[in-house]
Amino acid sequence: MNKTVLLVEDEIGLIDSLKTEFEFENYNVLTSANGIDAVDLFLKERDKIDLILLDWMLPKLDGLGVLRRIKKDGDVPIIMLTARDYTGDKVAGLLEGADDYVTKPFDTEELLARMEVVLRRPSSNHLQGNDGVYRLDDLIVDNDKHQVIRGSHNIQLTQREFNLLLELIKHSGKTFTRDELINSVWGVDFDGLPTVVDVYIRYLRNKIDRIPGENKLIHTTRGVGYSLSLNR
Template identity: 60%
Template sequence: MKGTILLVEDEPGLAQSLNKEFQFEGYQVILAGDGEQAVDEFEKFQAEISLVLLDWMLPKLDGLGVLRRIRRISQVPVIMLTARDYAGDKVSGLKSGADDYVTKPFDIEELLARMEAVLRRARPSGGQEEYSLKGLTLNLKSREVIREGQIIQLTQREFLLLSEFMRRAGQVLTRDELLDAVWGADFDGQPNTVDVYVRLLRQKIDRNFSEKLLHTVRGVGYMLK
């Protein structure tokens, strides 16, 4: 089995179609038809759930509300499935903790590929398990990030981005290098995705501290030092 998916979708036809497709691909699926049920199911099966596919427009509690509830207790990967394709909506989803964003209607093969990519990057890699830099510590095994004694909550994508910066501290990393390392070589989204996530990451690891660690190298990329 590839993993357990919490599929949150209020359109019964689409939910059942995706359920059959995911089961055929080797996933176990937990279904939820509204936001409140999604939160209940996640709290009940949190230890088993590998990935959340979350519709934006839901009865009782919308997708952003569900996402925020999940992020209070877990950094499980979350992909938002929605017909809302405005740039501002995407930014809101990312800021609330989404790891990826797929706009309806979508191709099932693309969705499966994005799911596999997110799950692959969520698995701990081999080698060194902990990195430290000037009071900032990142543990790959426990997935904890701490700066000067304060626990910092990151989304899955933010954690992966910080991991890359920590592994290559002191090096200037271009946007293309970061896209390949964190999103994958087959990523076909907007190049400014890196800028959005760097800004979100900087707010969490630097904003409340006097010494800034994440720097912009104009015309090149970014560096953690």
């Protein structure tokens, strides 16, 4: 079945060219030229939408506002598009739940490749409604209660370990670089060594993945980073 993409962009020429390219690649394409209409269209068609391409600078409601509203009502993958190559924007988008970030001008072939990568990631059906509870296999992370359970084991984590695990399970299947994890867990002002991520991943593995008989959930992609997923 063909995937459906919601393209949210206010440049008419870009909408037309991307729509043509996407349809040539057998995507179904929905379009919106402002933030308010994009949210309304998503709420109406969210069961059909597999991916959103979201411009940062939009009339009526900017891309970050659209991102926040959509993430409250669904977990569809989102790639941000923007002419602003500012690190703060990228970090803000990623922290709010964007799956990727492409700076204009971009090569259409690269964008299509990024779309394919995002669509191949496991769906995030581990989030149960809006109760703040995330599940993957027999791992349960309750954000509101600050509780982690693996099978029949209640696991005690430090605040930093919990925040790191929460970031990984919220986007299970995604491979995070060290820099991405530092920005989202330690903050953009962190001035320590990036190897601190390796240390805390080891802490998590010792608590999450060393339980006899349980599947390994924390994975390393050599030269790239870390992910949380059931299958490797």
